[in-house]
Amino acid sequence: xxxDPDWEAYKVPPTRTPVSERTTSxxxxxxxxxxxxxxxxxxxxxxxxxxxxxxQNRNKFYYYHQKFRRVPDLSQCLEGDYLCYYxxxxxxxxxxMVDQQIVExxxxxxxxxxxxxxxxxxxxxxxxxxxxxQVTKAYQDRYGELGFHGNARTCLMKQKHRMMxxxxxxxxxxxxxxxxxxx
Numbered sequence: 001x002x003x004d005p006d007w008e009a010y011k012v013p014p015t016r017t018p019v020s021e022r023t024t025s026x027x028x029x030x031x032x033x034x035x036x037x038x039x040x041x042x043x044x045x046x047x048x049x050x051x052x053x054x055x056q057n058r059n060k061f062y063y064y065h066q067k068f069r070r071v072p073d074l075s076q077c078l079e080g081d082y083l084c085y086y087x088x089x090x091x092x093x094x095x096x097m098v099d100q101q102i103v104e105x106x107x108x109x110x111x112x113x114x115x116x117x118x119x120x121x122x123x124x125x126x127x128x129x130x131x132x133x134q135v136t137k138a139y140q141d142r143y144g145e146l147g148f149h150g151n152a153r154t155c156l157m158k159q160k161h162r163m164m165x166x167x168x169x170x171x172x173x174x175x176x177x178x179x180x181x182x183x
Contacts, residue, residue, distance in 0.1 A: 068094060074152045092152035099139055106135045 071091045077084035110132045113125040122129075141162070146154055
């Protein structure tokens, strides 16, 4: 850039605020109202607010998410221990809500990847698709077919039946319906 700019080429834009030229010696009443407002209302409020903030900073309260201790599973509760049943049920409901949120987060990541990648979503979002498939399969294995009124006991029974079916499938390697398996 040259040392001596051409002021005609680069004109300074005019200011929008006109320069006030006082031509009277009469004081402006707005100045009086403004100073009265400042001393009567604004200063006390600012002083009290500053005192409250100092007091709050001294007694600082840190908020963290509520942490629950892990309670025994329903299978570990003694017979007739209704408090243990209740705690296990509450723990199961918390676990179910956490698992629902995990599925939702993975689903949102998948949707964001699809939106971002457009027509190349099948190539570039393969990792997210695989993760979503794993997460939804795990969720369905644990909570599927329980319905809205599912509880820890029905979930435990479902898990027990699934384990029994897997054990039977391991003993009988032939697929069901082929006719060759048991005599």
